[in-house]
Amino acid sequence: MQPNIPVSNHKRIVIIGAGxxxxxxxEGLSDKNLQVVLIDKNNYHQFPPLFxxxxxxxxxxxxxxxxxxxxxxxxxNVHIRIATVQNxxxxxxxxxxxxxxxxxxxxxxxxxxxxxxxxxxDIEKHAIPMKSVSEALFLRNKILTNFENALxxxxxxxxxxxxxxxxxxxxxxxxxxxxTLADMKRTVLPKDFPELNFSEMNIYLMEGSPKVLGSMSxxxxxxxxxxxxxxGVKVRLNTRVKDYDGQYVTLxxxxxxxTNTLVWASGVKGNVLEGINPSVIIKGxxxxxxxxxxxxxxxxxxxxxxxAMSAEKFPNGHPQLAQVALQQGKLLAKNIQxxxxxxxLKPFKYKDLGSMATIGRNLAVVDLPFIKFQGFFAWLTxxxxxxxxxxxxxxxxxxxxxxxxNYFTYDQYLRLIIKPKNPPTSNQ
Amino acid sequence: MQPNIPVSNHKRIVIIGAGxxxxxxxEGLSDKNLQVVLIDKNNYHQFPPLFxxxxxxxxxxxxxxxxxxxxxxxxxNVHIRIATVQNxxxxxxxxxxxxxxxxxxxxxxxxxxxxxxxxxxDIEKHAIPMKSVSEALFLRNKILTNFENALxxxxxxxxxxxxxxxxxxxxxxxxxxxxTLADMKRTVLPKDFPELNFSEMNIYLMEGSPKVLGSMSxxxxxxxxxxxxxxGVKVRLNTRVKDYDGQYVTLxxxxxxxTNTLVWASGVKGNVLEGINPSVIIKGxxxxxxxxxxxxxxxxxxxxxxxAMSAEKFPNGHPQLAQVALQQGKLLAKNIQxxxxxxxLKPFKYKDLGSMATIGRNLAVVDLPFIKFQGFFAWLTxxxxxxxxxxxxxxxxxxxxxxxxNYFTYDQYLRLIIKPKNPPTSNQ
Numbered sequence: 130m131q132p133n134i135p136v137s138n139h140k141r142i143v144i145i146g147a148g149x150x151x152x153x154x155x156e157g158l159s160d161k162n163l164q165v166v167l168i169d170k171n172n173y174h175q176f177p178p179l180f181x182x183x184x185x186x187x188x189x190x191x192x193x194x195x196x197x198x199x200x201x202x203x204x205x206n207v208h209i210r211i212a213t214v215q216n217x218x219x220x221x222x223x224x225x226x227x228x229x230x231x232x233x234x235x236x237x238x239x240x241x242x243x244x245x246x247x248x249x250x251d252i253e254k255h256a257i258p259m260k261s262v263s264e265a266l267f268l269r270n271k272i273l274t275n276f277e278n279a280l281x282x283x284x285x286x287x288x289x290x291x292x293x294x295x296x297x298x299x300x301x302x303x304x305x306x307x308x309t310l311a312d313m314k315r316t317v318l319p320k321d322f323p324e325l326n327f328s329e330m331n332i333y334l335m336e337g338s339p340k341v342l343g344s345m346s347x348x349x350x351x352x353x354x355x356x357x358x359x360x361g362v363k364v365r366l367n368t369r370v371k372d373y374d375g376q377y378v379t380l381x382x383x384x385x386x387x388t389n390t391l392v393w394a395s396g397v398k399g400n401v402l403e404g405i406n407p408s409v410i411i412k413g414x415x416x417x418x419x420x421x422x423x424x425x426x427x428x429x430x431x432x433x434x435x436x437a438m439s440a441e442k443f444p445n446g447h448p449q450l451a452q453v454a455l456q457q458g459k460l461l462a463k464n465i466q467x468x469x470x471x472x473x474l475k476p477f478k479y480k481d482l483g484s485m486a487t488i489g490r491n492l493a494v495v496d497l498p499f500i501k502f503q504g505f506f507a508w509l510t511x512x513x514x515x516x517x518x519x520x521x522x523x524x525x526x527x528x529x530x531x532x533x534x535n536y537f538t539y540d541q542y543l544r545l546i547i548k549p550k551n552p553p554t555s556n557q
Numbered sequence: 558m559q560p561n562i563p564v565s566n567h568k569r570i571v572i573i574g575a576g577x578x579x580x581x582x583x584e585g586l587s588d589k590n591l592q593v594v595l596i597d598k599n600n601y602h603q604f605p606p607l608f609x610x611x612x613x614x615x616x617x618x619x620x621x622x623x624x625x626x627x628x629x630x631x632x633x634n635v636h637i638r639i640a641t642v643q644n645x646x647x648x649x650x651x652x653x654x655x656x657x658x659x660x661x662x663x664x665x666x667x668x669x670x671x672x673x674x675x676x677x678x679d680i681e682k683h684a685i686p687m688k689s690v691s692e693a694l695f696l697r698n699k700i701l702t703n704f705e706n707a708l709x710x711x712x713x714x715x716x717x718x719x720x721x722x723x724x725x726x727x728x729x730x731x732x733x734x735x736x737t738l739a740d741m742k743r744t745v746l747p748k749d750f751p752e753l754n755f756s757e758m759n760i761y762l763m764e765g766s767p768k769v770l771g772s773m774s775x776x777x778x779x780x781x782x783x784x785x786x787x788x789g790v791k792v793r794l795n796t797r798v799k800d801y802d803g804q805y806v807t808l809x810x811x812x813x814x815x816t817n818t819l820v821w822a823s824g825v826k827g828n829v830l831e832g833i834n835p836s837v838i839i840k841g842x843x844x845x846x847x848x849x850x851x852x853x854x855x856x857x858x859x860x861x862x863x864x865a866m867s868a869e870k871f872p873n874g875h876p877q878l879a880q881v882a883l884q885q886g887k888l889l890a891k892n893i894q895x896x897x898x899x900x901x902l903k904p905f906k907y908k909d910l911g912s913m914a915t916i917g918r919n920l921a922v923v924d925l926p927f928i929k930f931q932g933f934f935a936w937l938t939x940x941x942x943x944x945x946x947x948x949x950x951x952x953x954x955x956x957x958x959x960x961x962x963n964y965f966t967y968d969q970y971l972r973l974i975i976k977p978k979n980p981p982t983s984n985q
Contacts, residue, residue: 130709198749228709267977281558281656321626544624549695
């Protein structure tokens with residue numbers, strides 16, 4: 130196989146990863162006198178803030194995924210390749226991928242993060258992470274299958290394991306998924322499974338620190354916990370999941386909880402690539418200067434979650450948030466053009482637009498730079514902001530319609546265990 | 558595991574299969590003094606007439622799948638179990654399933670059909686069937702992946718294999734899928750893949766008989782073929798696929814065509830179950846009387862595609878169509894009640910409501926009992942009829958919106974290769 134990128138006499142910029150950062154760089158460099166190659170494992174851009182709604186049967190994967198080729202349909206200088214990067218040969222300015230070698234003049238690493246199991250192989254083997262739309266879909270199928278199996282299970286302890294759900298990590302993902310599951314436990318699940326006793330079902334949220342939503346304001350953290358408990362989530366602060374064998378979660382106080390479903394939303398690590406000098410990797414991120422250039426390289430950049438740019442408020446790098454990735458991506462596109470045209474570069478300065486999390490029906494917390502608020506209006510704000518952040522008019526429309534439908538019917542509609550049929554042996 | 562069906566002093570009717578027939582029987586027996594157990598492999602009812610739109614990225618699987626538990630949410634006498642039936646112990650009135658033994662007073666077999674490869678193991682191994690929403694999704698992923706791979710393929714013959722698609726079987730499914738693919742070849746695919754040369758892509762439709770849409774009128778068959786050719790499908794009549802090794806399709810005249818994608822829509826066989834006297838199985842269907850009772854049994858029924866009821870116009874059984882299954886299901890529900898209440902039974906009489914097929918944008922053929930017509934108005938009729946046949950208001954709405962969107966944008970929107978993440982070993 131060969132990547133078959135057309136020969137061009139323009140400078141070639143290769144971007145690895147089509148998340149918020151990578152996509153914005155490619156868009157910023159489109160229709161310019163440059164050749165852009167955008168590489169991703171998937172043929173779509175995904176919207177992580179709503180993975181939890183896919184997992185809880187509220188949205189289809191397609192509502193929050195957007196075909197990359199559609200984004201760049203009218204843009205002829207951007208070449209998309211679905212490929213996995215194996216390593217980088219920096220002296221030769223080459224990327225080695227599963228579809229062959231791709232040369233670059235400038236390289237942008239926008240590979241984001243993946244789940245961090247902190248070296249625990251048991252947890253990695255048995256827990257369900259939430260870092261892709263595929264994983265969210267897997268979690269949905271798993272939970273629905275557990276309930277079906279619970280019907281046929283006469284052993285009380287085993288049934289408890291099928292019904293219980295433990296979520297590790299009290300950040301936005303953990304809070305949102307446990308809150309939504311608690312909503313479902315009260316509304317749609319007893320209607321679907323009148324033969325099950327839902328008082329046997331417990332939803333636990335384990336958080337190692339003394340508060341949930343630790344990155345938000347004190348007010349939001351307190352209110353977030355209050356909402357979760359109102360919905361029936363058993364929130365355990367200062368509590369870590371130490372181990373998991375697929376049947377029992379072991380906490381750091383050695384308490385054991387029976388569950389078939391451990392959702393692991395407890396940490397991330399940067400998807401660093403081989404071939405870059407390891408000494409510039411700090412806590413799983415590439416150390417970059419204020420222009421996102423990796424230390425010690427003249428033409429290699431890292432951007433978004435996988436980059437650690439030291440700033441006054443963030444000596445160890447900015448928080449790994451969509452907003453940082455977006456803003457860095459937009460600026461880097463401009464800086465690369467400036468560099469090529471011999472113009473002055475602009476250093477990055479993060480503009481904190483605030484953060485928010487939804488906990489359940491009508492319940493959210495919002496921290497804006499100028500105001501903090503919680504409850505129904507926060508929930509409306511959350512919906513509005515996320516709706517407008519989703520790529521594409523059709524995805525916005527379908528997500529909105531799904532939300533309206535789910536809201537008025539109290540009914541996550543997509544309770545379907547659908548998997549593509551296992552491929553015949555030779556037919557991958 | 559145990560099925561844990563509640564003990565009841567009502568008669569228990571067990572229905573295997575939640576397709577058109579099974580679902581209508583269960584609905585017809587709800588809220589009655591009967592206990593109904595509905596068994597299916599999936600937790601949803603699916604709508605086969607639109608599988609081809611899932612395969613061609615026009616609809617989401619969820620738009621044409623409906624959670625069974627939602628259908629029966631308010632109906633307490635219907636118990637749903639997701640299970641695979643292994644065999645039937647007729648002397649003991651028991652079904653043996655993977656979740657344990659289920660007793661019955663009356664048994665209804667509504668298992669439908671599966672793909673018939675006519676014993677060809679090579680074709681079974683390499684071809685893609687179209688008998689479930691999962692298979693349709695697999696086909697979608699396969700086609701999209703082929704195009705991505707074609708970009709990285711410098712060998713002309715190999716690339717031809719990635720682009721070519723051969724469809725075997727000129728019935729409605731084969732016609733609809735090849736017509737839609739031809740539409741996409743002209744519209745959305747060249748926009749997505751400007752680097753590919755779509756004149757290298759051929760869509761073949763192979764039909765063993767002298768006409769496509771053989772079950773429809775001469776007029777529709779002729780017009781159907783004309784439309785397909787207008788769209789660019791290479792229709793080969795009197796031509797069968799003899800073999801397929803995953804790379805080359807071999808036709809019955811020994812011609813070989815290179816393709817990575819053979820869609821097999823060439824035949825079906827009834828999903829007959831073990832434990833029923835094999836002498837009542839005729840061409841893969843259970844021989845039933847005019848009340849759908851299997852010959853030689855007093856309390857076992859077969860209904861829909863898996864039943865062969867001899868009738869004046871159909872000595873070897875009715876055509877395997879949704880309408881037959883629906884009508885038989887509705888009547889059987891009434892007849893079972895009549896039987897239990899000692900009332901008179903009514904023999905089945907098929908009411909042919911006509912048939913239709915869509916070939917492409919604005920192109921369809923419709924045979925109604927009183928009129929036959931083709932073209933744009935037939936296409937509108939086809940959409941209207943199918944929209945109203947889909948289960949559920951939300952599915953109707955979302956399908957309709959997808960159709961409107963796709964129509965005006967010339968854009969099958971769901972060009973996403975999404976699979977649930979491979980489960981960790983122990984976490985099935």
